[in-house]
Amino acid sequence: MNYSKRSMGELNGAEVTEYTFTNNNGMSFSSMNYGCIITKIIVPDREGNKENVVLGFETLEEYRENKGPYLGAIVGRVAGRIRGGQFELNGKEYRLNTNTPPNxxxxxxxxxxxxxxESAIVEEDDSIGIRYTYHSPDGEEGYPGNFEITVDYLLTNENELVLTYHGKTDQETPVTVTNHSYFNLSGNNKRDITEHELIADIDRYLELGEGFIPTGKMVHTENTPFDFAEGKLLKEGINNNYEQNRxxxxxxxxxxxxxEGGSHSAILRDKESGREMSLITNQPAVVxxxxxxxxxxxxxxxVSSRKYLGVCLETQGLPDAINHPEFPSVVLKPEETYHAETKLKFRVTE
Structure with missing residues (x-):
């Protein structure tokens, strides 16, 4: 197992570096310390062709100029939308920056x-990767508390990429972190993701209302385009008249x-390339x-972008949970440690 690095430039006086890690099988991933962005994941297809299976830009400038897709980046302190950019915690109302008005x-x-x-190389017996750390000050973007976040990306010789997040706060604060990579298992964006198949251990989804904000209703997936128990092509949710898809x-x-009590897992497949990515997480949901x-x-x-060129599987707490007491809480207390983990394992099928 080995790694290399290259300079991507500077931002506000800090050097931005892209790190590339390769395991003994030739699988590799690349990541920048800017936004903990995963820029590439290189895995073989059934013919042995090693290609990139995530969407990515080539330069730091492109990532800086095109922030909207959150391409491959860590998102937090809270992933997803918060209604009205505000919430109440311990009797105090907090107002956040509304970067997608009014949310x-x-x-x-x-x-x-x-x-x-900040970044440091991590080398263990059967894995190699990167540890990123950041101090988020009290009041950043409106959130309470000083928050210390650690992000680990570790590549194993089992062709697993393990994403782990740890955090501590000195005040109660909402937190749920995810990685926003766009996967395309065709390799090098040769095709869109409409023919990708998803199998997932889920039984409900959150109904969305205006502004893509959860209404609070959890809908059972049976007999809907959201029933992935036996597998479903993504195009089935694209080419229908179901209101939630529209x-x-x-x-x-x-x-x-x-x-509840399930495996908290999903499998994404591309039949033509033979690539398969399995996902296991300790989080309650995946967007x-x-x-x-x-x-x-x-x-x-x-490759020129277009709709459906990539698919995100964002493991996290439920969006807008801070405003829905019936949802599992995303509030972290000072005596607690935030811990979230998602394991991505790549293989090929015949």
Whole structure:
């Protein structure tokens, strides 16, 4: 196992570095300390062709100029939307920056997706990767408490990429962190993701209302386009008249809730390439987003962007949970440690 690094430039006096890690099988991933962005994941198809399976830009400038997709980045302090950019905690009302008026999205105007993290190489017996750390000060984007976040990306010789997040706060604060990578298992963006199949251990999804904000209603997936228990092609949620698929731009942009007592897992497959990615997490939900809002002026690794070119599987707490006491809490207390983990394992099928 080995690694290399290259300079991507400077931002506000801090050097931005891209690190590339390779395991003994030749699988590799690359990541920048700017926003903890995963820029590449290189895995073979069934013919042995090693190609990139995430959307990414080539330069720091492109990431800085095209922030909207949150391409490959960490999002926090709270992933997802918060209604009205406000919440109440311990009798006090907090107002956050509303970067998608009137709501708050993915941490605000300058969320963790746009800061430069401290970084250190991590080498263990059968894994190698990077540890990112950042101090989020009290009041950043309106959030209470000083928050210390640690992000680990570790690559194993089992072709696993393990994403782990730890955090501590000195005041009660909401937190749920995720990675916003767009996967395309065709390799090098040769095809869109409409023919990708998803199998997922979920039994409910969150109904969305105006502004893609959860209404609070958890809908059972049976007999809906959200029933992935036996597997479903993503195009089935794109090419139908189901209202929840229509209101997000013809596709998915929904929190899927893992079955209680289940495996908290999902499998994404591309039959033509033979690539398969399995996901296991300790989080209660995964936001399935099929790139419905991707704009055509982007270029990802030389390929012009378009709707459905990538799919996100954002493992996290439920969006807007801070305003829904019936949802599992995302409030972290000073005596607690935030811990979230998602394991991505890549393989090929015949």
């Amino acid at each position: 708050h999205l993915h941490g605000g105007n300058v969320g963790w997706s746009e800061v430069v993290f 209101i997000v731009g013809d596709g998915y942009d929904h929190p899927l809730i893992f079955s 399935l987003y099929t790139g419905n809002q991707l704009e055509d002026h982007y270029r990802f690794n030389g």
